[in-house]
Amino acid sequence: MDLKRFTGPQAGSLKYDLLTAIAIAGLNGTPGFQTSMLRLVALVTARYNWKLDEVSIGQKELARMWAVDERTVKREIKRMIEAKILLQLRPGLRGRVAGYRLNQREIYSRSAPHWQEVGPDFLARMDGHAEPLKAEPPEKVVHVDFRPQAQSAPSTAWGRALARLAESDPELHRNWFASLDFQGFDAGLLMLSAPSGFIAQYVLNHHARRVQDAAALEFPGLRRIHIGA
The missing domain is CATH 1.10.10.10 (Winged helix-like DNA-binding domain superfamily/Winged helix DNA-binding domain)
Structure with a gap:
């Protein structure tokens, strides 16, 4: 298209x-x-x-x-x-x-x-x-160095998941994951929000498995993620 x-x-x-x-x-x-x-x-x-x-x-x-x-x-x-x-x-x-x-x-x-x-x-x-x-x-x-964005506190479950993502790939985390905010977790569904619909859809299309794997240790029973804007 x-x-x-x-x-x-x-x-x-x-x-x-x-x-x-x-x-x-x-x-x-x-x-x-x-x-x-x-x-x-x-x-x-x-x-x-x-x-x-x-x-x-x-x-x-x-x-x-x-x-x-x-x-x-x-x-x-x-x-x-x-x-x-x-x-x-x-x-x-x-x-x-x-x-x-x-x-x-x-x-x-x-x-x-x-x-x-x-x-x-x-x-x-x-x-x-x-x-x-x-x-x-x-x-x-091709990623570039963007200014660091605010991260969730590592004392929270999502904060620890973000820290795990940052450790595995700092640039990918800085460019795409750091701006994701935790909204809730219910019945195996992790709900996140992004600053824009483009970022939300891009992460879902390209990096959903990476995010889910990082969050699985913090959210037992996690089956899928949803990212809204």
């Missing part, structure tokens, strides 16, 4: 929301990732062809825009492609300018833990934009 395209009456809102997602992903990343996302925002704002959903620009022109040399441009574009933020549509060969497309799926995945920090209206819109992702099969996600 395709993500929403940048056409129609809601196109303006979708563009601004995507730029905001790029920005908050960068702001919550490492200093190097912050710089990369600032450069990407400048590129997208100035040169992105929203109708074709791509950007084509030469290295010399991009070097002038970013105030760097062409070698830095090559390294930066390579990093963005390896991080799956940009998808290369065609290489720049024999005088032909390379073409790139924003990878909405990766941008949404990286920024999702911080949508609620922008505001409830942004969170609601992004949940709508990302709705097609909820039916997607699992795919490899």
